[in-house]
Amino acid sequence: MSEHRIRFTLNGAPIERVVLAERLLVDLLREDLGKTGTKDGCSVGVCGLCTVQVDGAPMSACLLLATQIDGAAITTVEGLAGADGPSALQDAFIAEGGFQCGICTSGQLVAAAALLRASPDATAAEVTDWMMGNLCRCTGYYGIARAIAAARRP
Amino acid sequence: MRPFDYVEPETLDEALALLAEDQDDTLVLAGGTSLVVLMKQDLLRPVRVVGLRKLAQLRAVASGDKGLMIGALATHGMLARASDVRGFAPALAETFAAVATVRIREQATVGGNLVHADPSQDPPVTLLALDATAVAMSKARARRIPLAELFVDVFETSLEPDELLLRVELPPLPQGARVTYKKFLPNTVDDYATVSVAAVVATDADGRCTHARIALGGAGPVPLRAREAERSLIGRRLDDRSISEAAALAAAATDPIADLRGSAAYKRAMSGVWTGRALREIA
Numbered sequence: 001m002s003e004h005r006i007r008f009t010l011n012g013a014p015i016e017r018v019v020l021a022e023r024l025l026v027d028l029l030r031e032d033l034g035k036t037g038t039k040d041g042c043s044v045g046v047c048g049l050c051t052v053q054v055d056g057a058p059m060s061a062c063l064l065l066a067t068q069i070d071g072a073a074i075t076t077v078e079g080l081a082g083a084d085g086p087s088a089l090q091d092a093f094i095a096e097g098g099f100q101c102g103i104c105t106s107g108q109l110v111a112a113a114a115l116l117r118a119s120p121d122a123t124a125a126e127v128t129d130w131m132m133g134n135l136c137r138c139t140g141y142y143g144i145a146r147a148i149a150a151a152r153r154p
Numbered sequence: 155m156r157p158f159d160y161v162e163p164e165t166l167d168e169a170l171a172l173l174a175e176d177q178d179d180t181l182v183l184a185g186g187t188s189l190v191v192l193m194k195q196d197l198l199r200p201v202r203v204v205g206l207r208k209l210a211q212l213r214a215v216a217s218g219d220k221g222l223m224i225g226a227l228a229t230h231g232m233l234a235r236a237s238d239v240r241g242f243a244p245a246l247a248e249t250f251a252a253v254a255t256v257r258i259r260e261q262a263t264v265g266g267n268l269v270h271a272d273p274s275q276d277p278p279v280t281l282l283a284l285d286a287t288a289v290a291m292s293k294a295r296a297r298r299i300p301l302a303e304l305f306v307d308v309f310e311t312s313l314e315p316d317e318l319l320l321r322v323e324l325p326p327l328p329q330g331a332r333v334t335y336k337k338f339l340p341n342t343v344d345d346y347a348t349v350s351v352a353a354v355v356a357t358d359a360d361g362r363c364t365h366a367r368i369a370l371g372g373a374g375p376v377p378l379r380a381r382e383a384e385r386s387l388i389g390r391r392l393d394d395r396s397i398s399e400a401a402a403l404a405a406a407a408t409d410p411i412a413d414l415r416g417s418a419a420y421k422r423a424m425s426g427v428w429t430g431r432a433l434r435e436i437a
Contacts, residue, residue, distance in 0.1 A: 001157035021160035021203065024190075044191050045258060046344075057231065057260040063190050064261070065183070067160055068207065111256070132343050133255025 006070040010035070011079025019066040026050045026061035029076060037077035037106045048134030051107035052076050058114045077106035080113055089113055089151040098147035100138035108134050112148045120152065127152075155193050162205045166212075166291070169318060172204050174293040177315035180204055184227055184266035187258050212265070212320060217242050222324040226265025230277070231256070233264060242324065245333040249280040249352070252337050255344050265319045268304065271311045271376070274346040278305070278377040280335045282369035283352035284324045292316040305376035328356040328365045332436035336428050341415070347372045348415040349424045351404075353432040355392060363387040368400070368432075372415070373408035373425045380404035383429065392437035401430035 002021045009015065010033065019028060029035045029052070041049030043062045050061040053075035080087050089112055092098070099105040108131070115122055115130045122130065127148050136144060160183075163169040173180060179201035183189055192198040206212060212227040217238040224233065233239050234251035253259055253267075253276050267277050268288065278301065286301040290313055297317070304311050313319065327333070337350045349372045356365035366387040368380040383403035390396040405426030410418045 002159040002161075004160060020157065022155045022157050022193075024155070043194065045187060048255070048257070051257060054260075058257050059261045060187075060257045063187050065160070065186060065190065065205075067162070067205065068183075068186060129343075130256050133257055 004067050004070070006066060008069050008071060009073045011075055012073075017066075021065070021067060023066040024062060025052070025064040025066050025069055025074075028066045029061060029074075035076050035078050039103055039106060041103070041107075046133070046135075047104070048107040048111060049104055051110045051134060053110060053114050056114060056117060058111045075110065075113075077109055080109055087113070087151075089116065089147070092147040092151040093144070096147040096150055097143040098139065099136075099143070104134060104136045108136065108144055112144075112151070116148070116152060122152070124149065155190075156196065156199055158193075158200050159202045160205060161202060162208050164208050166209055166318075166320075169204060169206065169209060170291060170293045170316070172202075173316045173318060176202060180315075182206060182269075182318065184269075185229060185262040186266075187262040188266060188270045188272075206318075214321075215239065219326070220323075221326045222246075223321055224264055224324075225321050226268075226319045227263050228265075230259035230262050230264065230267070234259060243280075243284065243327065243333040245335045245352070246280050246284065249276050249335045252276050252335070264322065268301075268322070269311055269313065269319055271305050271307075271309050272346075273305070273308060273374060273376050274350075274372040275377070276335070276337060276347065276350060276371065279350050279369045279371035280333075280352040281322060281324070282377055282379055283354045283367040284327070284333070285367065286322045286324050288322050289320050290317045291320050292318070302379055308375045327354070331356040331365060334432050334436050336432045336435075338424055338428050346415070349373050349408075349410070349421050349428055351425070351428045351432045353429070353436060355387070355433070355436050357392065361391050362389055363392055363396075366400075368404055368429060370404065370408060370425055370429070373410050373421060375409065375411075378407065378409075380407040380429065382407060387433075392433060397430055397433045397437065400433060401426040404429040 007016045039049040041047040045060040045063040052061045181200040183205045212225045214225040222242040230250045240247040288299045335352045337347045352369045354367040366384040383400040408425045410421035412418045
């Protein structure tokens with residue numbers, strides 16, 4: 001009910017908005033800011049579809065109040081590609097068949113990008129542990145694992 | 155989600171004053187992974203939410219002669235990585251790393267976890283076995299609560315509505331103590347434990363047990379200590395016989411409920427099996 005002025009960066013661009021206390025980050029992104037790459041799946045923090053990076057750390061946008069990200073740097077899937085096209089990780093998802101229906105893909109990409117930045121030398125076991133909370137009902141995960149492994153290589 | 159008013163105190167005094175003035179309809183937000191879900195599901199309906207994110211001092215983690223101190227706002231991810239935690243007991247860092255998924259670990263705090271009082275959670279079990287004390291404060295007083303006395307029932311603690319959990323403190327471990335945490339996950343790796351066991355033992359030069367702590371999660375309405383099992387080990391060598399007896403006593407101390415993770419009898423039996431495995435690992 002109370003209103004709050006929040007300031008944060010979204011994929012590097014400064015944003016200032018007045019939000020209601022009960023506004024969720026996932027709704028702020030999708031409905032107010034038009035960034036629909038972030039999907040709303042289970043809405044209880046389990047499926048990983050709404051994964052965003054908050055100051056580099058993966059979190060569920062469905063479990064964050066918009067007020068909680070005041071002052072933070074938010075990265076969504078729209079922020080992964082560079083000016084010259086998809087990132088190496090995105091290219092690897094395409095090359096390795098890291099998706100089928102695509103509903104989980106933005107969350108997979110945002111989570112994997114956070115891992116590659118936090119631990120570029122992550123082992124296969126660490127990749128599995130990190131990505132365990134991003135569910136996919138199509139690929140059987142092998143394509144996703146291959147894509148992350150390919151993107152990790154220099 | 156129902157509308158509510160949100161306040162972000164800049165100081166601890168301000169936070170405690172807010173909790174003192176409206177005890178019935180105010181709830182505290184730490185990481186929010188449980189509170190936000192419960193509000194979305196309309197199971198909690200606060201009129202006012204007090205967000206703690208500006209109280210940076212509650213995020214501190216420190217170790218020294220007096221043991222380990224963990225601020226209530228430290229996230230599970232921070233604690234899984236913290237050298238102070240790993241240096242105190244690697245099994246404690248592994249306990250925080252075993253919680254849910256990386257997203258939850260980065261957002262959820264240890265204080266929120268303890269106050270949520272879900273008996274199937276991981277950190278309370280290892281913290282119980284490490285003799286943790288919770289330190290809480292209200293506008294009127296500060297209070298030290300042995301962790302076993304913090305948990306009253308499922309999702310219920312002994313904290314008063316005007317009290318805020320500030321930190322947990324762990325005393326130094328006995329010389330040579332070994333610590334382990336075992337999480338039984340027959341379904342998926344991000345599931346809650348069917349049962350879990352934390353154990354701490356120390357032995358003298360003859361191999362006789364001088365210190366034993368056994369705590370169980372998912373095995374009753376609260377995370378619990380298996381005190382008779384602990385007592386049964388003191389003065390004995392940690393061999394097949396003493397461990398089997400302690401495991402049976404630990405199973406007898408449980409009071410599980412039947413749910414989608416198994417019947418009460420199954421969880422009781424598994425409590426014994428996993429207590430035995432934990433003790434054998436550190437014998």
